[in-house]
Each structure stands twice: as structure tokens, then as C-alpha cells.
Amino acid sequence: MSYCCTPNIGTLLKQHNKNILKETGQENQRLCNCRIPADCPLNGKCLKKSMIYEAKIETCSESSSYIGLTEGPFKTRFSGHKQTFNNRSQQNKTELSKKVWA
Numbered sequence: 841m842s843y844c845c846t847p848n849i850g851t852l853l854k855q856h857n858k859n860i861l862k863e864t865g866q867e868n869q870r871l872c873n874c875r876i877p878a879d880c881p882l883n884g885k886c887l888k889k890s891m892i893y894e895a896k897i898e899t900c901s902e903s904s905s906y907i908g909l910t911e912g913p914f915k916t917r918f919s920g921h922k923q924t925f926n927n928r929s930q931q932n933k934t935e936l937s938k939k940v941w942a
Contacts, residue, residue, distance in 0.1 A: 886915040
């Protein structure tokens with residue numbers, strides 16, 4: 841008679857896959873972490889991921905638009921764009937900043 845207390849490989853794989861594939865509930869995910877909620881660029885949904893966005897560039901003489909997408913949180917992408925608008929040395933870093941600095 842033998843006794844084994846270690847789980848078999850099938851049990852280990854099931855547990856691993858369950859942990860990897862389990863979905864996180866929407867109620868547990870934060871949608872915004874802005875210090876001042878009224879300043880949120882997406883009305884309380886700035887941490888939303890995988891989205892397409894449109895930026896409108898307007899000057900005195902013309903207007904144009906830029907359509908972009910982000911895989912990660914929108915707020916991260918938005919912060920990156922703002923940084924390229926404020927630093928002339930980064931004016932060619934993104935397509936949107938090229939339009940802004942033109």
C-alpha cells in the first residue's frame with residue numbers, strides 16, 4: 841500500500857489554468873484614479889483599456905483630427921501625449937505631437 845499527498849499533474853494544470861483564465865469582476869476594477877475627479881479626461885473612465893480615441897487639433901486658421909488607439913490604460917497614453925506637447929525635444933515622438941507642433 842502506498843500513500844501520496846502530492847497532487848497529480850492534471851490537478852496542477854487545472855488550478856493553473858483556472859488562475860490564469862479567471863475573469864476579474866468589473867466591480868473590483870477602478871475606472872479612475874484622478875486626484876480631482878472633475879479633471880478626469882474621460883469623465884471618470886480614464887483607466888479604461890484597449891480603446892480608440894479621437895483628438896481634435898484646432899488653430900486660428902485650421903482644424904484637424906487624429907485617431908489613435910491604446911492597448912493599456914487611456915490615462916497612460918494621455919499623459920504620454922501631454923508630455924510630448926510640453927517638450928519641444930519630443931515633438932516628433934508621436935504622430936499627434938507632430939500635428940500639434942506643426
